[in-house]
Amino acid sequence: MDIIVGTNNHSKLKEMQDSIGNPTINLISYTTIINKLLNFEETGKNFKENAIEKATNYANYIEQPVLADDGGLILEAFPELLGIKTARFFSKGASDSQKNEELLKLLENKSDSRKLTLFSTISYVYPDGKVLLVEEKLEGELAEKETGALGYGFDRIFYLPNRGKTLAELADDERNSYSPRVCALKKIIQLIEEES
Template identity: 35%
Template sequence: MKILIATRNKGKLKEFRSLLSDLGIDIVSIDDVFTDAPIVKEDGKTYEENALKKAETLYRFSSLPTVADDSGLEVEALNGAPGVFSARFAGEGLSDEENNRKLLSLLRDYPMEKRKARFKAVIAFVGPGIKKVFEGELRGHIAFEAAGKDGFGYDPIFIPEGYDKTLAQLGKEIKNSISHRAEALNKLKEFLKTIRN
């Protein structure tokens, strides 16, 4: 079985491959197999809308069973922001580091107990006659400053519940066992086991 992962994000693709590697499924990315794949505008109001839109669009384009996700960071003190705008929080096309700086700046006067946050991930699978959605969540809080080199996105400023280090400091092995995407991917993985033959 071959599955298309609908992302151009190298960090996200690496995480997908790592977490699904033991299934014996050929995992390909958009850039692995297509030079002319459509760019899907993530303009949905929810993670689910965005994930399904990407998966459906790229499934129609490629005819390959397609997995797409949308995820974001929701900060309680900011009424759930950045949310679906997480990737472009500091502005369209700006870096993870710039998004992190903006968020830290907005929270600079907040004490730790007011820095509660959660990562949320929604993964959509679209294949022949199949449309499924899987969700995951990781609760924690926002650090006072960025720390760590592993990971991507908001990993350097997010401290998961039960830990005293950021996701970027904890390393890939721990992150892959506790992350919001890992939770959703494990649900996808169980589903794929039922259909892969």
């Protein structure tokens, strides 16, 4: 089964494909359908609205069902700072390590709370407007420094107190079992299959 994904980030698309561990599901970029890059403005007030808006825009344009996701971090110490603005918060073109460093500096002198929550919302929208939606989250703490070499994004600074490790110190299978994006992706694929 082919599932069209509304994203311009091919690294993310590959990571999503690798994480589902199901050779019968093929995640393909919308660009394979129209051979053209699209960029839509995000106007939602939360992850759910943004994910639905993204998928709807792509689905309407190519007239086929499209999967899209939105997500980000929420820091307990700065609840209004990231959220749906997570991607825009960091310096343009910053690497994962540079983004992690920005967060570590932000909480350098904040001892009251290092709690953070990683959110992932995935929607699948049909051209007729029907919406499938899954939201997942993972709670943890901001580590004192980058630790571990696996994963990507915030994995090296996302500390799991119950495991005594960051996500980047966990093997792929275990890390995927914690990942909100992977959990949401597997659930929405199940919903899509049930609709087929």
